[in-house]
Amino acid sequence: MGGKRKKNDESGNDEVEEETRSSKKKMRTEKKEQLRPSTIKNKEKRSEVHAKLKRQKKLEKRAKAKARDAAEKRALELGEEPPAKKVPRTIENTRELDETVCKPDDEELFAGNDADEFSSILNRHHTPKILITTCRFNSTRGPAFISELLSVIPNAHYFKRGTYDLKKIVEYANNKDFTSIIVVHTNRREPDALLIIGLPDGPTAHFKLSNLVLRKDIKAHGNPTSHKPELVLNNFTTRLGHRIGRLIQSLFPQDPEFKGRRVVTFHNQRDFIFFRHHRYIFETKEVKKTESKGKKDKDGNSENVPENKTIARLQECGPRFTLKLISLQHGTFDTKGGEYEWVHKPEMDTSRRRFFL
Incomplete structure (x- = not known):
């Protein structure tokens, strides 16, 4: 009787030991799976583990995409609505709520458009006429940038600044029926700011200029x-x-010539205004289209019928730069007694998701 008990006890101990071994194995495998490549000191092993994890993520992503496509196809075959597509969370679509965001039914805003400083130009009562000048201490890249601005903005004229005060230039421009003044400010031989003054009653916008790329530095640029x-x-x-x-719009004529195929873009993203200048080009290319197996020529070979296809593409003309609004002032330029509509201050940047434009 006693010997039988010992055997049963030993078999029970073996089962417990096997369970503990299996649980330890599971823990080791889980630890290996959770092991981050950054914790591995050996470079070759680290890169190997990193490549393995990357491959695994790619396969998982592909499997999810296949499952999603299959679910959509199944829903369409059954006549049901496909599952809703997930919208990725971005800084733009999770921005802080702003009461000043314009709505399509904002009657007050559209009523104010007819009475603001730009209405005469935007309603085509006056043709835009732009005076472009520099700061007093000009640089080498300043004139090159101004010459490209002259090619971008129609009816723009360059005047040398000399020692004239900006208020005198504003007075001269008003007498000569200019509608806007653009002042290119340079610092350390590099254009770093733009001042746009609306005439005759303002407003004056001050922009920080950065990431300037001239036409000659753009690969395969167009003229x-x-x-x-x-x-x-x-x-x-x-x-x-x-x-x-509307201030930017007042710099350009409101009757574009579409046959020129020129496009000037001001794209605002996170309060940075990206400027791009393109030409769109239409090209016709011959694409060989293989007919079905039934249709063959006299020799018994399948026919290759050439097909003309029109392709549209963009060619950048330059320049390329980024603007950031620093201040917007009522009236024409006045540093001492001017009243500001909006000024950017460092304490306003409370969140990455707070935008003003």
Whole structure:
């Protein structure tokens, strides 16, 4: 009797030991799976583990995409609504709520458009006429940038600054029926700011200029023609953004010549205004289309019928730069007694998801 008990006890101990071994194995495998490549000191092993994890993630992503496509196809075959597509969370679509965001039914905003400083130009009562000048201490890249601005903005004229005060230039421009003044400010031989002054009653916008790339530095760039360009303004959603958009719009004629195929774009993203200048080109290419197996020529070979296909592509003309609004001032330029509509201050940047344009 006693010997039998010992055997049973030993078999029970063996089962417990096997369970503990299996649980330890599971823990080791889980630890290996949770092991991060950054914790591995050996470079070769680290890169191997990293490549393995990357491959695994790619396969998982592909499997999810296949399952999603299969579910959509199944729903369409059954006549049901396909599952809703997930919208990725971005900084733009999770921005802080802003009361000044314009709505399509904002009657007050559209009523104010007919009475603001830009209405005469935007309603085609006056043709835009732009005076472009520099700061007093000009640089080497300044004139090159101004010459490209002259090719972008129709009816723009360059005047040398000399020692004239900006108030005198504003007075001269008013007498000569200019509608706007653009002042290119340079620092350390590099253009770093733009001042846009609306005439005769303002407003004055001060922009920080960065990431300037001239036409000659753009690979496979195109040369613009003298046609009036089409203007594209993107994502100016708030009241301040709407006002800045109308200020930019007042620099260009409101009757674009579409045959010139020129497009000037001001794209606002996270309060940075990206400027791009393109030409769109239509090309016809021959694409060989293979007919079905039934149709063959006299020799018994399948026919290759050439098909003309029109392809549209963009060619960048330059320049390329980024603007950031620093201030918007009532009236023409006045540093001492000027009243500001909006000024950017460091304490306003409370969140990455807070935008003003």
